[in-house]
Amino acid sequence: MPDSKRAGHVRHGLPEPGTHGIADARSLPDESFEAGWSSIFLAGGLKERLLQTVASNLRLRATVPFEALPLHGVVLLTGLPGVGKTTVARGLADKIARVVGGLGPWAFIEIDPHALASSSLGRSQRSVEELFGQLLEEQAQRGPLVVLLDEVETILTDRAALSMEANPIDVHRAVDAALVGLDRLARRHPAVLVLATSNFADAIDPALSSRADMIVQVPVPDRDGRRAILEHTIASVAAAFPGAKQLLDRAVLDHAAEVSDGLDGRRLRKAVAAACANEHCDPERVTSADLYAALQTMAEQ
Amino acid sequence: MISESASAISRRIAAVPARTSTETWQAIVDLLTEAGSEAHQELTAITSIAAILISEEYTRDAPIVVKPASGARIRVRTVHGMDAIEAINDETPLYSGGLSEPGWSVSLPCGSDDLDEITTALSGASAITVRDTSEGLSASSAGGTNSGASAAVPVINLSEMGRS
Numbered sequence A: 001m002p003d004s005k006r007a008g009h010v011r012h013g014l015p016e017p018g019t020h021g022i023a024d025a026r027s028l029p030d031e032s033f034e035a036g037w038s039s040i041f042l043a044g045g046l047k048e049r050l051l052q053t054v055a056s057n058l059r060l061r062a063t064v065p066f067e068a069l070p071l072h073g074v075v076l077l078t079g080l081p082g083v084g085k086t087t088v089a090r091g092l093a094d095k096i097a098r099v100v101g102g103l104g105p106w107a108f109i110e111i112d113p114h115a116l117a118s119s120s121l122g123r124s125q126r127s128v129e130e131l132f133g134q135l136l137e138e139q140a141q142r143g144p145l146v147v148l149l150d151e152v153e154t155i156l157t158d159r160a161a162l163s164m165e166a167n168p169i170d171v172h173r174a175v176d177a178a179l180v181g182l183d184r185l186a187r188r189h190p191a192v193l194v195l196a197t198s199n200f201a202d203a204i205d206p207a208l209s210s211r212a213d214m215i216v217q218v219p220v221p222d223r224d225g226r227r228a229i230l231e232h233t234i235a236s237v238a239a240a241f242p243g244a245k246q247l248l249d250r251a252v253l254d255h256a257a258e259v260s261d262g263l264d265g266r267r268l269r270k271a272v273a274a275a276c277a278n279e280h281c282d283p284e285r286v287t288s289a290d291l292y293a294a295l296q297t298m299a300e301q
Numbered sequence B: 001m002i003s004e005s006a007s008a009i010s011r012r013i014a015a016v017p018a019r020t021s022t023e024t025w026q027a028i029v030d031l032l033t034e035a036g037s038e039a040h041q042e043l044t045a046i047t048s049i050a051a052i053l054i055s056e057e058y059t060r061d062a063p064i065v066v067k068p069a070s071g072a073r074i075r076v077r078t079v080h081g082m083d084a085i086e087a088i089n090d091e092t093p094l095y096s097g098g099l100s101e102p103g104w105s106v107s108l109p110c111g112s113d114d115l116d117e118i119t120t121a122l123s124g125a126s127a128i129t130v131r132d133t134s135e136g137l138s139a140s141s142a143g144g145t146n147s148g149a150s151a152a153v154p155v156i157n158l159s160e161m162g163r164s
Helices: A031-038 A043-062 A085-099 A122-140 A168-188 A206-209 A221-242 A242-248 A250-257 A265-276 A288-300 B023-031 B040-046 B048-055 B082-085 B115-121 B158-162
Strands: A022-028 A074-078 A105-109 A143-148 A192-198 A214-217 B008-014 B064-067 B074-079 B107-112 B127-133
Touching: A022 A043, A022 A085, A031 A085, A043 A085, A043 B158, A074 A085, A074 A206, A085 A105, A085 A143, A085 A192, A085 B158, A122 A143, A122 A168, A122 B008, A168 A192, A168 A206, A192 A206, A221 A242, A221 A250, A221 A265, A242 A250, A242 A265, A250 A288, A265 A288, A288 B023, B008 B023, B008 B127, B023 B040, B023 B048, B023 B074, B040 B048, B048 B107, B048 B115, B074 B082, B107 B115, B115 B127
Parallel strands: A074 A192, A074 A214, A105 A143, A143 A192, B008 B074, B107 B127
Antiparallel strands: A022 A105, B064 B074, B064 B107
16 A cells, blocks of 8 residues: 555645646655655765755754744755756655654645746736645645745746846746745744755745755766666666666676766666667667667767 | 634635625535535535525624634635625635545624524534624634644654665
């Protein structure tokens, strides 16, 4: 039985699919998110430190007044496309729901930032206010909540960099509304965690960065990270196509990690898929040469 | 008078002339419940009684107080007159699940003149009560939430933390 379906772990009253501004809503823990967390490899114990910090902050926020310790429950994940920011965020959400108990069933809500932006004057602000003031507020009242703001620069655009030729007043007001909403959630609901991701850290309003309890730059994987990602991906393929197990040979993995310098996690995984698209179109017959060639092609693109 | 809790959920529903009193109650029932659910049927069954309270505008002066089985109380007020014309475009759905679980209750506001009659009419609906508007919010409905989640202290599972 999936974790989220166990008795007492189901969060009732989640927003309906198709709710304006909502990309995803589900109970936590969630098995698919857990698999994502397991597939993430961050050097230097970054993943563990991230989890420890978030869990510790949740405990602090529940007991120490906001005025004394202004923790907003916001974690900002930045980095290049493909390094796994969204996967880290979803995996962290799942992990927090497993690690932090005593608060009731956890919920996860992913915001669709593009649905909130509108060319109609005043509409963006109203959408943001409705999101924070009603939807998230009401979900937070029901129990612990993780909110994912993917591509957060879409909502919290740097106001100082706005062109006056566009519609800056509306964007200004929408950013203001989002910041007010974040502050209100932080003060009223210590069991709300906001995970924000961005490929463009410079495009984010500094007021969000200053509210973040932790800013994590998710790096392009180093050699050990690349090796771990390749091993994890190949093992997943080999579970279905045992012939691919030969790629799990230590020497093959070492060499593959060596020649894939600069590739992010997404490209590494796609390279494994590309290697399987050999002349036989058969993952059972994939060879180390196929893998090296795919990695080289990815690196050259 | 007990003041309304800041943590309660509030909604405004357009009434006369944007809707008839009966339509207004139906809009409130649709806001709170899923069609076909037990709660939907129970609330629909008292439409004629609720429509009287709406037409007398008791629900403008004091909220309908809804207590779900879990989560925050919901306070619904009706908007009348010219304001109703605008309010009908500003209505938003509930994002908290409404009366999806059994164990809910609803408190309807009523003027003292009609209180006895409405109380008698509602005697068959155990989850639905009526209160005198001059009494403000009933003590049982003054709290913000049923869950108590915000006051809970997190417990960290260290063994789970160690699992990758």
